[in-house]
Amino acid sequence: MxxxxxxxxxxxxxxxxxxxxxxxxxxxxxxxxxxxxxxxxxxxxxxxxxxxxxxxxxxxxxxxxxxxxxxxxxxxxxxxxxxxxxxxxxxxxxxxxxxxxxxxxxxxxxxxxxxxxxxxxxxxxxxxxxxxxxxxxxxxxxxxxxxxxxxxxxxxxxxxxxxxxxxxxxxxxxxxxxxxxxxxxxxxxxxxxxxxxxxxxxxxxxxxxxxxxxxxxxxxxxxxxxxxxxxxxxxxxxxxxxxxxxxxxxxxxxxxxxxxxxAHLVVEGKKMSKSLGNFYTLRDLLAKGISPLAIRWALIATHYRQPSNFSFDAVEGATQALARIQDFQRRLKEIKSGGGSLADRCQVCRDGFIAAMDDDLNISGALGVVFEFVRDVNKLMEEGKVGPEGAAEALALLASLNQVTGLFTLRDEEAPQEVLDQVQARQEARRSKDFARADQIRDALAAAGWAIEDTPDGARVKRA
RNA sequence: GGCGGCAUAGCCAAGUGGUAAGGCGGAGGCCUGCAAAGCCUUUAUCCCCCGGUUCGAAUCCGGGUGCCGCCUCCA
Known part of the structure; x- marks a missing residue:
């Protein structure tokens, strides 16, 4: 093609x-x-x-x-x-x-x-x-x-x-x-x-x-x-x-x-206009706390020749979709041993992505292919079939496709020492079955904007 | 009035003749101390409406409705 x-x-x-x-x-x-x-x-x-x-x-x-x-x-x-x-x-x-x-x-x-x-x-x-x-x-x-x-x-x-x-x-x-x-x-x-x-x-x-x-x-x-x-x-x-x-x-x-x-963009199904109150500059949206990457996603995800409907529901969907890709990459990065290569899966994804994009920039189709890859690899990780080599291949593929989409950049923030100390304290509380204490720490960290996810290899902390 | 585009599930959105991708959200389940993340199942018998062509149409044709664009320097 x-x-x-x-x-x-x-x-x-x-x-x-x-x-x-x-x-x-x-x-x-x-x-x-x-x-x-x-x-x-x-x-x-x-x-x-x-x-x-x-x-x-x-x-x-x-x-x-x-x-x-x-x-x-x-x-x-x-x-x-x-x-x-x-x-x-x-x-x-x-x-x-x-x-x-x-x-x-x-x-x-x-x-x-x-x-x-x-x-x-x-x-x-x-x-x-x-x-x-x-x-x-x-x-x-x-x-x-x-x-x-x-x-x-x-x-x-x-x-x-x-x-x-x-x-x-x-x-x-x-x-x-x-x-x-x-x-x-x-x-x-x-x-x-x-x-x-x-x-x-x-x-x-x-x-x-x-x-x-x-x-x-x-x-x-x-x-x-x-x-x-x-x-x-x-x-x-x-x-x-x-x-x-x-x-x-x-x-x-x-x-x-x-x-x-x-094609043009409408907002909540209507033409943008100041009198309807649905006229937005980028700055207006950022001021509402929407992430710029979610806005990029919402604006890019519709084929360019189709009228696009920008809505706050769509932005929420974009935010969640981004989080899924981010979490996927975090998981891959944590793989230290076991499992094998993902070369075949990566090739299928890359080929599918290119086939879609070659057809007049069908970005929706291309993103669909990426999500199918994410689901398949998540499943393989669940089954312990992905090793460091495969993880590296998958991450390299996403980095490569990110050159096109600009949507897959992993934005990780190092947790400060006091947060890490709290995570450690919670792990100790869990070990001693003091779950009330553990949950209290988790809630406190959540309030501070840090989310904890327990994995078989320990606790993962990320920006909520 | 003229020209053109679009109309797919709660939301976003692919799919242009062969029997509805994907994401978000919802429901149920697995996993978990509980969560989160992830996985599994499920969520459009049907693609704005009415006719027609065809063995077969979301996809083609005709009519209608709605939204959008251009017809004066708005992406």
Missing amino acids: SLRFLNTLTRQKETFEPLQAGRVGMYTCGPTIYNYAHIGNFRAYIFEDLLRRYLEFRGFDVDHIMNLTDVEDKIIRTCRETGEPLKSVTGRYAAAFFEDLDALSIQRAHAYPAATDYIAEMIELIKTLREKGHTYEADGSVYFRLSSFPEYGQLSHMKLEELRDGASGRVDSDEYESEDARDFVLWKAWVEEDGDVFWETELGKGRPGWHIECSAMAMKHLGPSFDIHCGGVDNIFPHHENEIAQSTCASGKTFVKYWLHC
Whole structure:
């Protein structure tokens, strides 16, 4: 079997074959850094993280680029309302964004280009488009003329005529200086509300449109043609469609080979919204005491093209599932003698995991395979059939698969000496059949956040 | 109004023509001084509803209902 992805462009599952053997160029649309990202955003970033990790697991050398949109209407509005400089606002939320990525064990992309650092590249790109006759000017702004790109709509599978019909009644034509409401802006002429957010360029005083930044930065980092471009489904139209138009017209080459889009997240079955009270940033959830790994699990466990329902029941389930994997690893680590190898079982698990993931990143199926492995090995341990060699093999397998999931990291905390002393005291009480005393110690430790589990080889203590 | 996606047990969620993975939760049992962890059994005669195609459908087709997305710079 080979690695296959559903390509939004063709709506087919296609075997993944990178443009250059062994190497993958991957661009993912990142956040607009004017606020804290919410868990819906992070679902997309975790999907992209899973994709990148799996490509690497499969031996590809991945170059992952994620943009940061740091100039845009909402940011400018914030600056105008608060008087805070643009860079100050975006710097603060960029820092918060990276903290959140770390909390969720999302691997860093290889570069995070920010739009305002690529103004020169955007200007060059717009000039190229102008030379090739794809643009026009109106009131100091530069627009892309959609009628100059007949293939427009190939990604979203929408027809230009349908867009025009759809727009009727919804678009206030007074807001547009463009010749056609469907045309989009490449360069926005400065207006008074922009304050000191502008660049003096060959195209005049103003700022870039949103779509052009991704074309400019993606091509700068990955070349005119690259392998994978990701984002949320809402980006398909118009953002990614516009990127295709700009990039293809400028370079004359196919922009992206595979487009992968992530479905949205609902919370408790409803669209997240502040008025419903189900709108959450990562910080909101951490403040409720939910572990970041449980959030990662809840966000990753649904196939990326399926709408995912984030609920507190689901988070509780994720927390318990994580504990099961953690306990499994603790047990394996304690095996000191006896038993044999688990090479065959490990191979079955690894093969099953890969078969599922190869099929358009079927993470639910892959996790199912891991749990079947856990159950089988737990049973073998119960029967005393697992030795140090087998335990090491199983732990190595989980560590390997953890490179993909980021969910199996064993987080053990060394118990302080006073806790160990109490554990020892309890063991002595048990030996002398003073169970009241033993239970009293166990309850006290539980209250302090330490759980005791008795095993044939002694007591195990872990963070509750 | 146009385009598209989704609907599987209490919860999360795989499965796209051959008779319902997995996890959480619940119930019973084994183990344990008691627990915890683990193991075993059990928990959807059925996959939103109504028709149809087929020897056979959760899976295909038609209609309906509900939720979600896009159609103006929200992942």
